[in-house]
Structure formats: structure tokens, C-alpha cells
Amino acid sequence: MYIINMNTSSKSYPIIIGENILDKINPYIEKYDKILLLTNDKVGPLYKNQFLSTLKRNDIFILEIKDGEKYKTLESAKTVYDFLIENDFTRNSLIITLGGGVICDLGGYVAGTFMRGIDFIQCPTSLLAQVDASIGGKVAVNHPMGKNLIGLFKQPIGVFINISFLKTLSSEEFKSGLGEIIKHGFISENNNYLDFLNNNISNILNLNIKTLEEMVYISCLIKKSIVEKDEFENGIRAFLNLGHTYGHALETLYNYENISHGEGVAKGIIFAGKISLEKNYINEEKYSLLWKTFENFNIDCHPVYIEHNHLVKIMKKDKKNSHDNINFILFKNDNLNKEPVSIEIIEKVNNSFKNRFIKSVIDIGTNSCRLFLGEVEKKDNKINIIKKLYKSVETTRLGEGVNINKKLLLEPMKRTLTVIEKFNHISLNMGATEILAFATSATRDSENKDVFINMVKDKTNINIKCISGELEAKFSFLGNSQIYKEKIMIVDIGGGSTEFSLGENENLEFVKSFNIGVVRANEIFFKDENYSEENISKCQNWIFENLKEIEKFKNEKFKLIGVAGSVTTNVSVLKEMEIYNSDEVHNYNLSIEEIKKNLDLFLSKPLEKRRNIKGLEPKRADVIIGGNIILLSILELLNKDSITVSESDNLEGGMTYVDISFSSEGCCSRGRI
Missing domain, CATH: 3.30.420.40 (ATPase, nucleotide binding domain)
Incomplete structure (x- = not known):
């Protein structure tokens, strides 16, 4: 166990780091009339019972908010304010945060503003929060136009870092924290910490507890030394923003989803490094070291080219700017330096990353x-x-x-x-x-x-x-050949046509589009919702006649893959999804019995009641019956008893297509396939 004593102008408090140290909180909570444990709906179910059983009070209130950076907002803060007011919290009350950076920032912001300020304790559960958000007293919420634009400085009365929490982090969340830790290595006045990180790559990635304790301890020491000298970021504390100007811009662009803070910082450090190289502040060797350090930990640090004016517009919203300048923390020889960077240099550096x-x-x-x-x-x-x-x-x-x-x-x-x-x-x-x-x-x-x-x-x-x-079918095949490496046949049942593509590892053996589809079937056979046995039989015969060419493949060995709404909807209906979940749909093996079961359900209800079936998008209710009839007919023709549902289709194929040149008829004249 490690203990660091943080001493700032506004407050002194301990940072306690170790395995299973939550009982150390008890002496710090005795004097408060009420305590709120603020967590989220991901961390709460994992840790709140363990946490509460360790504390020597049984009157702790619990509030869970939704998990994710996009919930670090004034609206979420209002939810916490409402809870505190409704439950008669006072100036002698305490907030304990149990979660990652979002909970640490949000809880601290609420504590700093409720009744002009009440005490709070940080119990960070993510690596990123343990070395960043929980340390130093910067608390804030996001605004749609920028990250952390609304906030204040508010020191906690204690930070309790339980290293055991790290064992349940996803790889992405853990690497997000490593991004900040590596940043501390670049900020440190000597190379000892970087050497420690590079010498312990295996132990760190394999979550060796003793190594993680030491790593977090050293990172906290580095941040402590800076915060104590410059609590309110008037000088050297700005160096902790290394990589943040560009990193925050990316997080804003991505709506705080699909990119972790640590990955944004890693990309931002490389962007700042490239500016430093452009200004001759560092050499190629130093620039390469930046890349290599992140790559050693399998962290994607490659910046992304953004249309120049749009990138600059977002960067100008950054809270660290002043006088309409865009400020960066740059590498300058063996030191760091905060300075404004010209639009021209930002554009030149941005252009250098056009391959991403x-x-x-x-x-x-x-x-x-x-x-x-x-x-x-x-x-x-x-x-x-x-x-x-x-x-x-x-x-x-x-x-x-x-x-x-x-x-x-x-x-x-x-x-x-x-x-x-x-x-x-x-x-x-x-x-x-x-x-x-x-x-x-x-x-x-x-x-x-x-x-x-x-x-x-x-x-x-x-x-x-x-x-x-045919090109549409090629797109679907290309998208799925990135996922499935065996021989596959892709079936894409659309509104006006159905496409088939067969091949292996991007090598196509067969591709064809047929003029059958769910909308077309509806208009020809099922006007006025007339799903009589006669009309269904006519529709099936029409399908068999149009698709008789694919019957030749019924004895071949391949994985049958279905894409688009007709197959994905069958899964969402089977699972009665109120909110569509791609993870549960993708790679689902949909059996012929399940398709028939759904078809019977659809046929049993008139259109208006069909629209209310859980998992069925109301706007698809009038075509789903035709879709299932087509799907069942295809399985019969190919002598298959199931089809694998894929979320990858012609969108992914179009995304990976390099060069498309179209004639006036709309045919593709060249490309990867």
C-alpha cells in the first residue's frame, strides 16, 4: 500500500493506493449527516455491495446514472441535484464517487456547486480515473460544443484507489488509462518512469497487481508534484494537457463515443509531436520514440485527418485557448512548452495524416x-x-x-x-x-x-x-469477407431486389442480382394485406421461378450469411428487443424453425397490431411477411436449415472499396474486385 499526502493551497488530503483498501475510508465519513454514493449503471452492479459492506454505516443513499462520457452533462448534474434536494441533504453531507472519470468529474462538480460546496471523496474504478480525473481537483461537465467547458476547481477530502478494481476493466478501458500514464512519462523531468513502463510491458498488460500499484503510485506522484506547484493551472499544470487540444477535438467530433479519452490523448500527443518536429523543436528520433512507446502497449496513436476548417473550428472551442489563439503543449528539446500554433502549421500537420x-x-x-x-x-x-x-x-x-x-x-x-x-x-x-x-x-x-x-x-x-x-452484391461480400474467412454465400434481401454472392477471402466465384424483393412482393401479391394461402403460394412460386439458378449450389459447402432488415428483424423479434442491440444480432444463427415461428406470429396479427410486436420496427411491419417468405424459400432452394445473421453488409463493403468509376449506366469499371 502507498500513501501520498496532497497539499494544496485550498486543502490537504490523502491519496491511498493499494489492493483492498476500501476500509480506509471509514474514519473519513463519521461526521457527516448524510452520504450519497454516486455511481453508474455499469459500475454499481459490480461493486456497490462490496463497497457498502466495507463501510461502517448502513444509512448511505445510492444513485446510479447511465454509463458513458455522453452523460457527463448539466442534465445529469440536475438529476443528482434533484436527488440531493428530495432527500434533504445539507451542507454537512458528503458525496462519495464510485466510478470512472465521468463519475469522478460529475460528482466533484455537483459537490462543488450544491449549496455552494459540500465535501466529496473520490473512489476511482478505472485506470484513467485513478491517475487523472480523481487527482488534482479539476471537476467539470461537458457541453455539446466542447469537453469540460463547464467546471471548477474543487479538491476532495480523500482519494482511495483500489487497484483490484482494474481486474474487471475491458482492454479498451485499461488502455485508455495507459494513454494518460504514458503522457505522465513524457511529462516527467527524467526518463525513469518511461524506462519503468517499457521494462514492465508484460506485467502491466497482464495486470500484475504489484506492478500496477507501483505504476499508479508513480503517476500520482508526478501529478501531485505539478498540482501542488500550480493548483489553478496558471503555469506548469498546463503541461498535463499534453495531447488534449487535438484529443478533445476528436472526442467532440465522435460525440464522446467510440473513442476513449486515453486514445484521444495518444493521438493528440503524436499530433503535438508532429508540430514540434515541424517547428524543429525535436528531431525524428524523438518523434519516433513517441510512436514507439504507444505502439509497445498496442495503443492506436495515429491521428485522423479532419477537414481543416472543421478541425480548427472545434479546436477554437477548447477552454485552454485565449485571444483567439489555438494553444498546444509542445515538445521543445527535453522540455515542454505551451504556445499558440498558427493555422498554417496546424493545416500542414493535419494534411500529413491524410491516409487516416x-x-x-x-x-x-x-x-x-x-x-x-x-x-x-x-x-x-x-x-x-x-x-x-x-x-x-x-x-x-x-x-x-x-x-x-x-x-x-x-x-x-x-x-x-x-x-x-x-x-x-x-x-x-x-x-x-x-x-x-x-x-x-x-x-x-x-x-x-x-x-x-x-x-x-x-x-x-x-x-x-x-x-x-451485382456491384451491390460485391459490396456485401467484401464487407463480410473481412469477418468470415471460410467460403461464404451472402444473401441480401432488399426492397426491390435480392443479391447473392459466393466466394472465399475476397475472391468471388458467383455474383448476381435478382428482381425479387419485399416491397416488390408486397405490391404484386399482398395488396390490402391479403395473405391468403393462395397468394402466399403464388408468391413462393414466383420466388422459386426467379431464383431457380441458385438451386445449383444446394449441395456445395459454404456458410450462408444473411444481411439487411429481413434477417436482422427476425432476431430482434425473437429476442423481443425494446432497443435494437447489434451485438446480440450479429453472428446469430437463425434457424428455419425460428423464421417459421416469427412468420406465424406476423400472420396472426393485422397490420396495426403487428406494428406493436416487440422487436419489430413499425415501419417494417407491412413488408416483414414478404421478407420471411422470401427467406424461407431461399433456405429451401439451398437445402439449408439455418442462416447466420451479419451486421456487416454493403455499407462495410462500400467503406472498404478503394476506387469506383461509374459509366453513364451506373456500372463500376474498376475497383478491388
């Missing part, structure tokens, strides 16, 4: 419009998805009436345009520098597709590519 960027893919289908944003890397004429950032789907019914009229109708075009405008706004706000929008069968089959394409171009400046069914 944010790409947006919009799939404009017959029934729905879908968006996928990802962080990608282009290398050796290949694009790899580094991080999935955002997905959204909205039902637009663009293909309404196309099968009958051969034209896109005005109202569906307007509906779809509104969604594309929304998706374009989201893409630009999240820093996308490349937007690929492709339209499939409804647009492809319509005589007036140019009207719609020009409408979108005029409103959003997006050039829609009207792709062939």
Missing part, C-alpha cells in the same frame, strides 16, 4: 436509407476499417410504386431527400472528408432517376452513384 480519415457511406435503398460512418486507413491501395463510429437507418419507401409506374414518385423522393440531408449533416459534423452515396434497385429501375439524383445534388452537393445489383 473519416468516411461516410449512404445506402439509398428501395425501403430504407442507411448511414455508416467509420474511421478508415488507406494503405497499399487498400482501405481498412479502423473504427466503426456511427450507424443509422430510416425507412423512406423511395421505391413506392416503382414496380407499377416505372417512376419514382415525388413524395417518396422528398422523404428520402430529407433523410439524406440529415445524414449529410451528421457526416460533416463528425468530420467526414469522403462521402459515398449509392442508390440501388428502386432508383436503378426508375425512368426518372435523374430527377431524384439532381434533387439530391442541388440540396447536398452529394453525387449519388446508381449502382448495379
Whole structure:
């Protein structure tokens, strides 16, 4: 066990570090009339019982808020204020935080502002919080336009760091803390701490308790030495913001999701290092050392190219700036230096990372419009998805009436345009520098597709590519071949067409699009919700006739993969999902018995009651029966008793496609496949 005594101008308090040290809190809580244990819905279920059983009081109130950086807001603070007021907390009350950085920051902010300030204790459970958020008295909440913009300085009365908590952290959360720890190594006045880290990589990554205790202790000592000299960040405490100018900008861009604080800091340190190199403050050897240190711990530190004006706009919101300058902490020889950096140098450095960027893919289908944003890397004429950032789907019914009229109708075009405008706004706000929008069968089959394409171009400046069914199938195959390495057949049941692709390891053996789909089936066979046995039989015969070519594959060995709404909806209905959960859907093995069970459920209810089935999106209720009939017919043709559901489809394929050149007919003339 280690004990550090923090001595600031406003308060002195202990930082106690060790394994199973929670009982050390008891002497510090005796005098308070009421105590609130503030935690979240992830940490609370794991630790609150253990925590409460250690304390010698049985009158502790508990409040859990939702887990995640996006909940570190004034709205969450109000939830805590309301709880304190409703339960008659006073100036002689205490808040104990039990959680990661969000809980430490939020609890400290509430303590600092409730009744003009009450005491609080920090019990950080994440590595990041143990070496950063819980130490030094900086507490805050986020604003949509920037991180930690609303806050104050408020020292706790004690920090209790239980190293045992680290054993339940995910790898991502643990590495987030390592990002801050490595930052402390670069801030330290000598290289001893960096040497310690590099000499103990295996022990650290394998969570050796004694090594972790020493590591956290040294990090806290480094932060203590800086905070005691500069409690209110008027001087050297700013050095703790190394990597934060760019790192916070990325966190804001990503809506505080899909990127940890530590990863943002790691990328920010490399960005600052590149500026330092550009200004001749450091040499290539020092710059390479920055990369190597993060890579030794398998931390992704590669900065992401963001459209320059957008990046600068976000950076200017950073609380560390003044007089309209953008301030960075830079490496200068063997020291650190805070200074403003010109827009020109920021742009030059940003441009040097153009091989890593944010790409947006919009799939404009017959029934729905879908968006996928990802962080990608282009290398050796290949694009790899580094991080999935955002997905959204909205039902637009663009293909309404196309099968009958051969034209896109005005109202569906307007509906779809509104969604594309929304998706374009989201893409630009999240820093996308490349937007690929492709339209499939409804647009492809319509005589007036140019009207719609020009409408979108005029409103959003997006050039829609009207792709062939075969290319759509290739996209789905490409997206799934990143996941499944055996031989696979991809089935994509859409609104107006169904695509098949067969192959292994990105090598296609068969690809074809067939003019059957859920909307098309509905319009031809099931008008006015007439699902008679006769109509179902006619629909099945139509499917068998159109898909007889795939029957030749029924004796081949391959993994059958289903993508898109017809298969994913079957899983969400089986699991009665109130909120769609991709993790539970992806890779689910959907049996023919389960599909039949769902079909019976759908057929047993009229449309209005079908819309209320748990797990079934209301806007899909009128086409799901046709989708299940098509799905069952395909399984029969291929002699399969199940299909594996994949969340990876033509969006992922479009994301990894390198170069698309379209002729006037919408065919792809070159690319990876």
C-alpha cells in the first residue's frame, strides 16, 4: 500500500493506493449527516455491495446514472441535484464517487456547486480515473460544443484507489488509462518512469497487481508534484494537457463515443509531436520514440485527418485557448512548452495524416436509407476499417410504386431527400472528408432517376452513384469477407431486389442480382394485406421461378450469411428487443424453425397490431411477411436449415472499396474486385 499526502493551497488530503483498501475510508465519513454514493449503471452492479459492506454505516443513499462520457452533462448534474434536494441533504453531507472519470468529474462538480460546496471523496474504478480525473481537483461537465467547458476547481477530502478494481476493466478501458500514464512519462523531468513502463510491458498488460500499484503510485506522484506547484493551472499544470487540444477535438467530433479519452490523448500527443518536429523543436528520433512507446502497449496513436476548417473550428472551442489563439503543449528539446500554433502549421500537420480519415457511406435503398460512418486507413491501395463510429437507418419507401409506374414518385423522393440531408449533416459534423452515396434497385429501375439524383445534388452537393445489383452484391461480400474467412454465400434481401454472392477471402466465384424483393412482393401479391394461402403460394412460386439458378449450389459447402432488415428483424423479434442491440444480432444463427415461428406470429396479427410486436420496427411491419417468405424459400432452394445473421453488409463493403468509376449506366469499371 502507498500513501501520498496532497497539499494544496485550498486543502490537504490523502491519496491511498493499494489492493483492498476500501476500509480506509471509514474514519473519513463519521461526521457527516448524510452520504450519497454516486455511481453508474455499469459500475454499481459490480461493486456497490462490496463497497457498502466495507463501510461502517448502513444509512448511505445510492444513485446510479447511465454509463458513458455522453452523460457527463448539466442534465445529469440536475438529476443528482434533484436527488440531493428530495432527500434533504445539507451542507454537512458528503458525496462519495464510485466510478470512472465521468463519475469522478460529475460528482466533484455537483459537490462543488450544491449549496455552494459540500465535501466529496473520490473512489476511482478505472485506470484513467485513478491517475487523472480523481487527482488534482479539476471537476467539470461537458457541453455539446466542447469537453469540460463547464467546471471548477474543487479538491476532495480523500482519494482511495483500489487497484483490484482494474481486474474487471475491458482492454479498451485499461488502455485508455495507459494513454494518460504514458503522457505522465513524457511529462516527467527524467526518463525513469518511461524506462519503468517499457521494462514492465508484460506485467502491466497482464495486470500484475504489484506492478500496477507501483505504476499508479508513480503517476500520482508526478501529478501531485505539478498540482501542488500550480493548483489553478496558471503555469506548469498546463503541461498535463499534453495531447488534449487535438484529443478533445476528436472526442467532440465522435460525440464522446467510440473513442476513449486515453486514445484521444495518444493521438493528440503524436499530433503535438508532429508540430514540434515541424517547428524543429525535436528531431525524428524523438518523434519516433513517441510512436514507439504507444505502439509497445498496442495503443492506436495515429491521428485522423479532419477537414481543416472543421478541425480548427472545434479546436477554437477548447477552454485552454485565449485571444483567439489555438494553444498546444509542445515538445521543445527535453522540455515542454505551451504556445499558440498558427493555422498554417496546424493545416500542414493535419494534411500529413491524410491516409487516416473519416468516411461516410449512404445506402439509398428501395425501403430504407442507411448511414455508416467509420474511421478508415488507406494503405497499399487498400482501405481498412479502423473504427466503426456511427450507424443509422430510416425507412423512406423511395421505391413506392416503382414496380407499377416505372417512376419514382415525388413524395417518396422528398422523404428520402430529407433523410439524406440529415445524414449529410451528421457526416460533416463528425468530420467526414469522403462521402459515398449509392442508390440501388428502386432508383436503378426508375425512368426518372435523374430527377431524384439532381434533387439530391442541388440540396447536398452529394453525387449519388446508381449502382448495379451485382456491384451491390460485391459490396456485401467484401464487407463480410473481412469477418468470415471460410467460403461464404451472402444473401441480401432488399426492397426491390435480392443479391447473392459466393466466394472465399475476397475472391468471388458467383455474383448476381435478382428482381425479387419485399416491397416488390408486397405490391404484386399482398395488396390490402391479403395473405391468403393462395397468394402466399403464388408468391413462393414466383420466388422459386426467379431464383431457380441458385438451386445449383444446394449441395456445395459454404456458410450462408444473411444481411439487411429481413434477417436482422427476425432476431430482434425473437429476442423481443425494446432497443435494437447489434451485438446480440450479429453472428446469430437463425434457424428455419425460428423464421417459421416469427412468420406465424406476423400472420396472426393485422397490420396495426403487428406494428406493436416487440422487436419489430413499425415501419417494417407491412413488408416483414414478404421478407420471411422470401427467406424461407431461399433456405429451401439451398437445402439449408439455418442462416447466420451479419451486421456487416454493403455499407462495410462500400467503406472498404478503394476506387469506383461509374459509366453513364451506373456500372463500376474498376475497383478491388
